[in-house]
Amino acid sequence: MTANAHWDRLVSAGLAHAGSNTPPPGALLFYATNDEAGHVALYLGNDLVASNDVKRNGYIDIIPRKELTDGSWRLRYRGWAEPSFPSAGGTSSI
Numbered sequence: 001m002t003a004n005a006h007w008d009r010l011v012s013a014g015l016a017h018a019g020s021n022t023p024p025p026g027a028l029l030f031y032a033t034n035d036e037a038g039h040v041a042l043y044l045g046n047d048l049v050a051s052n053d054v055k056r057n058g059y060i061d062i063i064p065r066k067e068l069t070d071g072s073w074r075l076r077y078r079g080w081a082e083p084s085f086p087s088a089g090g091t092s093s094i
Helices: 003-012 066-070
Strands: 016-018 026-032 040-047 048-052 059-065 076-081
Touching: 003 016, 003 026, 003 076, 026 066, 048 076, 059 076, 066 076
Parallel strands: none
Antiparallel strands: 016 076, 026 040, 026 076, 040 048, 048 059
């Protein structure tokens, strides 16, 4: 499942916080990209995120959150959601 498809499911289930800039630590932050997949990062608190491929391809780095929107990637922030992975076999309702 792509980040965009996951976001769409969370929106449909009423679990997404579109446009909200106050995610709690542990939240998933969703971003629109120039392709159909989108991007998701893990919010760590203090405006830091764990995200892949930003500084080094194939690696996860801890970076300032604004680097995703204001840095070279120029992603558009969509919002955040608590982690929910229904396809992983848990008890999620979405």
